[in-house]
Amino acid sequence: MSIGQKQMHHQLGLTDEQVIEMYTYMLKARMFDERCFLLQRSGKIPFHVSGIGQETAQVAAAYALKKGTDYFLPYYRDYGFVLTVGMTLRELLLSVFLKAEDPNSGGRQLPGHFGSKKLNIVTGSSPVTTQVPHAVGFALGAKLQRKEFVSFVTFGDGSSNQGDFHEGCNFAGVHKLPVIFMCENNQYAISVPLHKQTAGSIAERALGYGFPGVKVDGRDALEVYRVVKEARERALRGEGPTLIEAVMYRISPHSTSDNDLLYRTREEVETNRERDGIPRLRNYMISCGIWSEDREAELAAQIKQELTEATDYAEQAPHPASEDTLLHVYGDGGGLQ
Numbered sequence: 001m002s003i004g005q006k007q008m009h010h011q012l013g014l015t016d017e018q019v020i021e022m023y024t025y026m027l028k029a030r031m032f033d034e035r036c037f038l039l040q041r042s043g044k045i046p047f048h049v050s051g052i053g054q055e056t057a058q059v060a061a062a063y064a065l066k067k068g069t070d071y072f073l074p075y076y077r078d079y080g081f082v083l084t085v086g087m088t089l090r091e092l093l094l095s096v097f098l099k100a101e102d103p104n105s106g107g108r109q110l111p112g113h114f115g116s117k118k119l120n121i122v123t124g125s126s127p128v129t130t131q132v133p134h135a136v137g138f139a140l141g142a143k144l145q146r147k148e149f150v151s152f153v154t155f156g157d158g159s160s161n162q163g164d165f166h167e168g169c170n171f172a173g174v175h176k177l178p179v180i181f182m183c184e185n186n187q188y189a190i191s192v193p194l195h196k197q198t199a200g201s202i203a204e205r206a207l208g209y210g211f212p213g214v215k216v217d218g219r220d221a222l223e224v225y226r227v228v229k230e231a232r233e234r235a236l237r238g239e240g241p242t243l244i245e246a247v248m249y250r251i252s253p254h255s256t257s258d259n260d261l262l263y264r265t266r267e268e269v270e271t272n273r274e275r276d277g278i279p280r281l282r283n284y285m286i287s288c289g290i291w292s293e294d295r296e297a298e299l300a301a302q303i304k305q306e307l308t309e310a311t312d313y314a315e316q317a318p319h320p321a322s323e324d325t326l327l328h329v330y331g332d333g334g335g336l337q
Contacts, residue, residue: 014063019281026221026277037252037256045098045111049076049255050253050254051078052251053249053277057248058079058081058084059081060222061152061224062081065085069149070150070151070152070232071120071138072151073131073134073151075184076113081154082119085120093311096314100318103116108324110126122135129155131154132164135153136171139235140175143178153179153181153182155184156186157197158190160198169181172240174210177240178236178238180232180241188254190254191263193263203215203243206241206242213242217246218248219275249275
């Protein structure tokens with residue numbers, strides 16, 4: 001690796017500390033995900049949807065956005081993203097344990113249905129792709145109210161074939177709205193491989209809606225950061241949306257209810273595990289002289305301790321009361337005649 005390549009993060013305006021922080025969030029998301037698999041297999045939580053293999057793009061994208069200003073509409077694998085914009089391991093563990101203190105839904109939603117008003121994370125829904133037109137609506141609000149923010153929405157490759165995706169892109173293109181669409185193309189729509197669900201390039205679909213589409217290696221943190229940053233700058237200049245196709249691989253099964261070896265081989269999974277973006281960024285940092293094996297061990301131990309404390313807290317926290325089922329479902333009748 002050349003000297004110029006080694007200092008690529010400096011060329012992008014990132015400090016050594018910021019790159020280390022990005023890596024920290026990626027590792028934190030990975031270790032959270034692995035902990036959830038253990039909790040589900042031991043019968044302590046009912047269900048988990050994994051994002052292993054997708055953390056690099058999620059964290060890098062979050063770093064290119066502006067916390068406290070932009071609005072975020074993540075999809076159900078985006079643990080790395082929500083951790084980076086401000087959610088905590090304790091909050092995520094409260095969610096998977098379905099406890100009353102869960103800030104997303106008070107323990108009443110499936111895990112991965114993120115929502116936080118204080119963090120500008122817009123509440124997600126179970127039907128896939130519904131977040132895309134919602135993101136377009138937030139972008140329309142920004143334009144109508146002349147506010148300086150963008151909306152950022154993620155979804156899987158399977159979602160790019162849903163009507164919501166196309167309707168959202170069409171509306172955003174017509175009105176040149178400040179929205180960034182990022183497809184986390186992990187190669188599978190549950191068990192259906194990309195070549196059986198999509199003809200052509202997902203990124204190139206943007207051309208039909210009148211705005212740029214960019215295909216990027218989702219396992220290259222610095223490249224994802226660059227592309228999302230440029231998309232945000234375009235949006236704020238009034239130049240409209242960008243569709244980003246971040247190509248990656250879902251290393252884990254679709255969920256804890258999925259036997260992925262029924263539709264793909266172990267060799268395929270292991271080959272893609274070797275291309276994982278987290279060790280790729282770690283090796284880059286080591287080559288830059290800003291990371292070491294000792295610091296790696298220290299960070300892993302620190303995250304493990306944080307995870308253990310968060311898990312213990314969430315496991316012991318109270319469940320929602322049965323009567324809370326009706327909270328935020330029906331109005332109180334005020335003003336009705």
